[in-house]
Amino acid sequence: MSNNSSFTPLAVDSQSFTEDRLHKNSGWKLYYQTVIARAYPRIIGQQREKSWLFFDIFLPLLSVCAYVFVYRAIKAPEDYIGFVVIGGAMTAFWMNVLWSMSSQLYWEKEQGNLALYIMSPTSMMAVLLGMALGGLLATTLRALVIIVLGSLFFNVHYVVTSFLQLFAVFFLAMVALYGLGMMAASLYLLLSREAWHISNLAQEPVYLFSGFYFPIKSFSFWISAVASIIPLTLGLDAMRQLVFKTGPSLGFVSVPIEIIVLCILSVVFLFAARLMLAYMEKLAIREGRLTENRR
Amino acid sequence: MEPAELQTTQSNLPIYSRSFRTAAWLGWQIESNWTDPFLFAIYSIIKPLAGAAILVVMYSVITSGDFTSPIFSYIYLGNAFYMYVGAVMSGVSWAVIDDREHYKTLKYMYIAPINIPAYLIGRGVAKFLVASISVIITIVFGVLFLHVNVDPAAINWPLFFVALMLGVVMLAMMGLILAGISLLIVNHSWFIGDAVAGALFLFSGAIFPLEVLPAWIRPLGYVMPVTYWLELLRRALVGRVAEAFPTLINISNPQIIAIMVGLTIIFGSIAYFLFRFCEHIARERGLIDMVTNY
Numbered sequence: 001m002s003n004n005s006s007f008t009p010l011a012v013d014s015q016s017f018t019e020d021r022l023h024k025n026s027g028w029k030l031y032y033q034t035v036i037a038r039a040y041p042r043i044i045g046q047q048r049e050k051s052w053l054f055f056d057i058f059l060p061l062l063s064v065c066a067y068v069f070v071y072r073a074i075k076a077p078e079d080y081i082g083f084v085v086i087g088g089a090m091t092a093f094w095m096n097v098l099w100s101m102s103s104q105l106y107w108e109k110e111q112g113n114l115a116l117y118i119m120s121p122t123s124m125m126a127v128l129l130g131m132a133l134g135g136l137l138a139t140t141l142r143a144l145v146i147i148v149l150g151s152l153f154f155n156v157h158y159v160v161t162s163f164l165q166l167f168a169v170f171f172l173a174m175v176a177l178y179g180l181g182m183m184a185a186s187l188y189l190l191l192s193r194e195a196w197h198i199s200n201l202a203q204e205p206v207y208l209f210s211g212f213y214f215p216i217k218s219f220s221f222w223i224s225a226v227a228s229i230i231p232l233t234l235g236l237d238a239m240r241q242l243v244f245k246t247g248p249s250l251g252f253v254s255v256p257i258e259i260i261v262l263c264i265l266s267v268v269f270l271f272a273a274r275l276m277l278a279y280m281e282k283l284a285i286r287e288g289r290l291t292e293n294r295r
Numbered sequence: 296m297e298p299a300e301l302q303t304t305q306s307n308l309p310i311y312s313r314s315f316r317t318a319a320w321l322g323w324q325i326e327s328n329w330t331d332p333f334l335f336a337i338y339s340i341i342k343p344l345a346g347a348a349i350l351v352v353m354y355s356v357i358t359s360g361d362f363t364s365p366i367f368s369y370i371y372l373g374n375a376f377y378m379y380v381g382a383v384m385s386g387v388s389w390a391v392i393d394d395r396e397h398y399k400t401l402k403y404m405y406i407a408p409i410n411i412p413a414y415l416i417g418r419g420v421a422k423f424l425v426a427s428i429s430v431i432i433t434i435v436f437g438v439l440f441l442h443v444n445v446d447p448a449a450i451n452w453p454l455f456f457v458a459l460m461l462g463v464v465m466l467a468m469m470g471l472i473l474a475g476i477s478l479l480i481v482n483h484s485w486f487i488g489d490a491v492a493g494a495l496f497l498f499s500g501a502i503f504p505l506e507v508l509p510a511w512i513r514p515l516g517y518v519m520p521v522t523y524w525l526e527l528l529r530r531a532l533v534g535r536v537a538e539a540f541p542t543l544i545n546i547s548n549p550q551i552i553a554i555m556v557g558l559t560i561i562f563g564s565i566a567y568f569l570f571r572f573c574e575h576i577a578r579e580r581g582l583i584d585m586v587t588n589y
Contacts, residue, residue: 058490059493062490062493062494062497066496066497067353069502069508070370070502071357073370073503073507074354075357076357080357194330197329197338200342201342204342204345204346205341205345207345208348214349214352214353218352
């Protein structure tokens with residue numbers, strides 16, 4: 001008994017300590033906490049593993065250089081060099097959305113984390129939002145470095161006509177793009193081994209139809225219009241119109257129209273992501289696909 | 296009863312052959328059986344055609360569709376054959392990562408009576424086959440729809456097949472070098488094939504003549520084996536196009552073949568010794584069954 005009495009204060013301390021430690025947020029606080037928690041490894045992970053920066057910048061920069069030299073070989077106007085630099089920088093966002101947003105839930109399933117996400121008392125939307133936010137911040141840094149280095153290497157001249165519109169276009173394009181990524185992530189909940197192949201397949205065709213290395217106006221109106229479903233198509237087109245002298249003459253449609261379409265895409269993709277995630281999560285649970293691991 | 300010989304680099308032709316054949320079959324299954332054959336065929340066609348189409352559109356925008364110019368055939372064919380570079384090099388080196396990190400079977404390969412380098416090269420065969428389909432489709436598409444000047448009757452077929460065979464062997468050796476390095480590194484094994492293929496793409500004059508590069512970078516292109524390989528393939532397929540560019544105009548076909556043979560022997564020797572060295576280090580450090588989860 002003496003042992004019990006001697007342990008009582010410690011037990012009480014431990015209990016209050018545990019209550020303090022286990023204070024649980026709920027509602028919007030939990031949502032916010034989840035977003036930050038999921039964004040954290042995306043940003044901090046990059047700082048801890050700095051050599052990733054080299055590969056994430058070096059590889060896109062090689063492609064940028066190759067396409068710039070193709071334009072030089074066929075004696076293209078200098079603004080096209082700038083088009084390639086901007087397009088090359090934006091590939092970082094598409095790669096991020098494809099491999100670190102859309103495919104992420106597939107990777108999580110492969111590593112056994114997906115079931116833990118589903119079991120936790122938080123929103124999967126918050127998890128996806130955190131992934132998007134972290135990925136966006138980390139990728140913006142890489143894209144900036146590519147633009148700076150590409151511009152210095154190839155002496156690109158920018159003539160910005162409206163910083164406000166430029167910021168609006170970039171912001172909206174990113175919201176819509178990551179909304180698309182969140183929507184696609186829910187689809188990947190149902191995929192298995194084919195997820196890797198589908199992501200791999202979606203790279204080049206999107207580089208082509210979104211006009212990463214040439215003005216989208218080069219295609220017919222209807223091809224460009226259909227390609228505009230990918231937010232980077234209009235985002236890139238608008239940014240080129242806003243930062244290059246010849247940009248407006250090579251633009252697909254006017255910048256204000258592109259801003260309006262990007263607004264609509266942002267709302268549609270985010271709303272669709274929410275609906276699809278709820279539906280796909282239920283479907284995946286019903287069909288027992290959350291923990292399957294078909295290699 | 297004699298103990299099993301588990302030395303992975305023993306010189307035993309049947310073991311080489313069996314390891315290579317089995318790995319080639321395994322690689323093909325991994326590459327293709329994730330979906331039905333129709334979808335796999337679509338997948339194999341869309342990706343390379345989209346890659347080629349980017350260059351076609353870029354060219355078309357600037358030249359208003361003057362596809363008869365020699366520079367277009369130069370770009371188009373260089374890009375088409377470059378698919379082999381990424382496919383063969385990555386195919387061989389990727390097998391290390393795939394088996395170690397994904398399927399977690401590399402350690403079982405090491406305790407099986409096979410030859411590991413032959414096994415890894417065999418794993419690259421599937422990617423070589425898929426790349427071959429892509430290259431053929433891309434070139435046929437170019438000839439039929441984009442006026443790429445390839446005339447089957449005018450092709451120097453012996454030169455073409457010699458060049459292709461030499462190049463593929465050389466690329467497999469380069470892939471084996473990367474596979475050896477992949478055994479030792481953790482985080483970026485995924486990127487090695489892409490990084491090397493990307494660098495070669497830029498410096499080997501695959502899609503633009505080397506004269507376009509700044510003068511101080513150009514020498515890099517002259518020491519890249521892929522530069523000579525692509526030149527030889529262009530000369531075999533479209534001799535007149537190759538003659539239009541001064542890059543290697545002073546070097547005759549036999550001289551380029553000799554350079555290719557020499558480089559293949561050099562890369563083969565480096566691959567043999569480097570792979571053995573890396574393998575030894577990997578065993579010493581316990582890296583053969585390492586899973587990094589990156």
